[in-house]
Amino acid sequence: MSVLADKIEQFILHKLLEEDEENIVLRRNELADELDCAPSQISYVLSTRFSNDKGYLVESRRGSGGFVRIIRLTPKKQDRTPAPLKETLPAVNITMEDLDVLLYRLIKSKSLTNREAILLHHTFEALFDEVDEPQRMAVIGRILRSLNLH
Structure with a gap:
């Protein structure tokens, strides 16, 4: 194959x-x-x-x-992000809809419980409301990597 x-x-x-x-x-x-x-x-x-x-x-x-x-999820060509942030940023702008789809898939695959997904959803919502994009993407990237779902 x-x-x-x-x-x-x-x-x-x-x-x-x-x-x-x-x-x-x-x-x-x-x-x-x-x-x-x-x-x-x-x-x-x-x-x-x-x-x-x-x-x-x-x-x-x-x-x-x-x-x-x-x-x-690869860096764009004109990446002017300071070096310390580059390691933590996802390369694309992730929307709340993208995150909700991901959370739904994780629930269906039993990688997350409903409660955990709801908590993550509210965390992501707060990030979108309160944090500027570069820092928001860095935090979201860290959260997603820390789930260690492989």
């Missing part, structure tokens, strides 16, 4: 490079049809080669209207 997995990975990376945005949205079934493989093989590549460790955030919804959103 590694040759097919390589082909799928290269296709997705090419799509990411084509786009001017930090993320792409793909339809799993259409991608599987285009690459002549099963949708489960797409899922395998997404989970093994596009993980948080490798600098990606993947959101997936199944069903007829389902999609896969891949967000690249």
Whole structure:
């Protein structure tokens, strides 16, 4: 499967490079049809080669209207952030909606309890209301990394 997995990975990376945005949205079934493989093989590549460790955030919804959103968490070209903050900042601007989707996925995968997710949601809301963006992203990045969900 590694040759097919390589082909799928290269296709997705090419799509990411084509786009001017930090993320792409793909339809799993259409991608599987285009690459002549099963949708489960797409899922395998997404989970093994596009993980948080490798600098990606993947959101997936199944069903007829389902999609896969891949967000690249790499620094932008013109990064003028002071050196001490660079290590703690996520590379993209994360919205509350993104965080809520992530919290929902963590609840579904039983990585977080409902109570923990609610506490994190309120923490993130307070950060969005009270803290400027560079510091907010640094704190959110630290919180997400400290969850150690691998």
